[in-house]
Amino acid sequence: MSDVKVKICGLSTEETMEAALEAGADMVGLMFFPKSPRHVSLSKACKLADMARGKSEIVAVTVDIDPDGLSRIRELVNPDIFQFHGSEAPEALAAAKVMQGARVMKALSVAEREDLERAHYYSIVADWILFDAKPPKGSELPGGNGVSYDWTLLKDLDLKKPFLLSGGLDPSNVADAIRQSGVSAVDVSSGVEREKGVKDSELIRAFMAAAKSA
Template sequence: MTIQAKICGLSDVTAVEAAVLNGAAFVGFVFYGPSPRNITPDEAALLTAKVPSHVKKVGLFVDPDEKLIRDVLTTVSLDWIQLHGSESPERVREIRDTYSLPVIKAIKIDSAASLDEIARYDGVADMLLFDAKEPKSMKNALPGGNGLAFDWDLLANATISSPWMLAGGLTAENIAEAVRISGAKIVDTSSGVEFEPGRKNPAAIEAFMAAVAAIDA
């Protein structure tokens, strides 16, 4: 089984090169002001110019308005739009249809009850992404990239017809177990390959991708 990986929250050339060189299938760029990983469309255009066509470029948005999406897409050539906020199924469909790009919709998981959200978006989004739901007690929590994992067993027997991606606190050390338990075929990391929020560690990217390749082997 070939496991694909996405490295998200990239903000400098060295990190992009590390992701591409080590075999990432997807690279993610954040367009969300409060995030330490946020970049401008102009910055993203420079970074995506370094990405070969076989690696898919993903723009992450959180409840975006039309101006932000248009500003990004006018400047940056993206392959996917990722929605990581509270977008409704109707909004997901609208964005997908308006911009003629496939959409990844994030679903936050903290309990079995969270899985009820799958039915709302399954078949509406082109791909689902499962991330840990931030606890209400967590200060300065972001919509994603908090370094939190959830109970991967919750996904083991879930009914999901769309392709899906596993995120949430994934590192080189836990990725093999996460894949074994959840059955994920696509995995996504951001905080798990950083020196600190917003600053990627190329060596950690290399280690993560090596751990993913070892699962395949």
Template sequence: MDVRTKICGLTRLADVEAAASADASYVGFVFFPKSPRNLSFEAARDLAIAVPAGIVKVGLVVDPDDTMLDSLMAQVPLDMLQLHGHETPARVADIRARYGLPVMKAVGVAEESDLEQVALFSGVADQILIDAKPPRDGDLPGGNGLAFDWRLVAGRRFGKPWMLAGGLTPETVGTAISMTGVQQVDVSSGVESAPGVKDAEKIAAFVAATRAPSVPRL
């Protein structure tokens, strides 16, 4: 079974084309003003329309209120919402019911006890994104290029499909897959030439590395 890849934080049409050409399974658009990958709804709509059929279009939001989500959903054709803030399980369930889209909830991990959050959200989210916990003084909840100890999730099976993120690059993703047995991976800064600027060659190399025959599966 091929590992499914999500290329997050796309900002240009060339990024969409590169992700599609590399056969990514998901593309992500960021709606968080502090991020160098932040998009206006208008820009995101144009990019989302250009995404080929079959690729899941994910909107990343951070502690959004209903007004923001109403506007986003009215303007941008998305297939999934990624909640990357401090949303509670009740809020996740509410968003999922209100907009009728699958929801992926991000959980930041630095130590084993952080994985308790996965169980809390597995009952209300469609997927879980397990990411490196951001620095205490950081402005960004994700996209920091940081990894956590992948041994914490090695061989684990959670109640819902899950995706590994945090510090992945074309050079490290094969090791991450080997160590954890994960079937879905997410990358943003690891395939950039500058913050918010994706590199087509790195995207192609990243996806290829997830499918290399030499990568052992647990």
């Protein structure tokens, strides 16, 4: 078994949360973005977070949310990490770390090598960087679109902070992605769904097995 960390993102049911936890997910992501088919209410998120607490790191995924919204999530769900998946500036991450007393992760869109440059600014503040594919034209979702990019762009990237590879991963290609990129952490959402926004327990287990054995 490898020591690759795996984040299963956009979980929204107790059954699929259970599958992710039993399969050994290192991080579980709860989506707080009403436009997303994976969005969960605060009350639902509380139940799911309670299942995961102490077993996996709970990541609250947000998109350009205001400080009051962050505080409500902090108060009710108490995540380990806030993920910022919008156009948030490094200063917003720094403020959230202080005000919410939690670690922060910044998602950045990648299509070519130049897109990695911004990561150095964010890595000063962020505890994790997540490299996702650029969304297709016209998509309202910043992530979870099932599109990929050249994984070799991340090879030998020296950020001084841990980072995850995301975008277009599924059980059939994750091992190859890990080999090509050399990353030690991966993130999946649409690649373990049977239809948009609906996770599949079998696909979660298959992804976990493939990533951990890479």
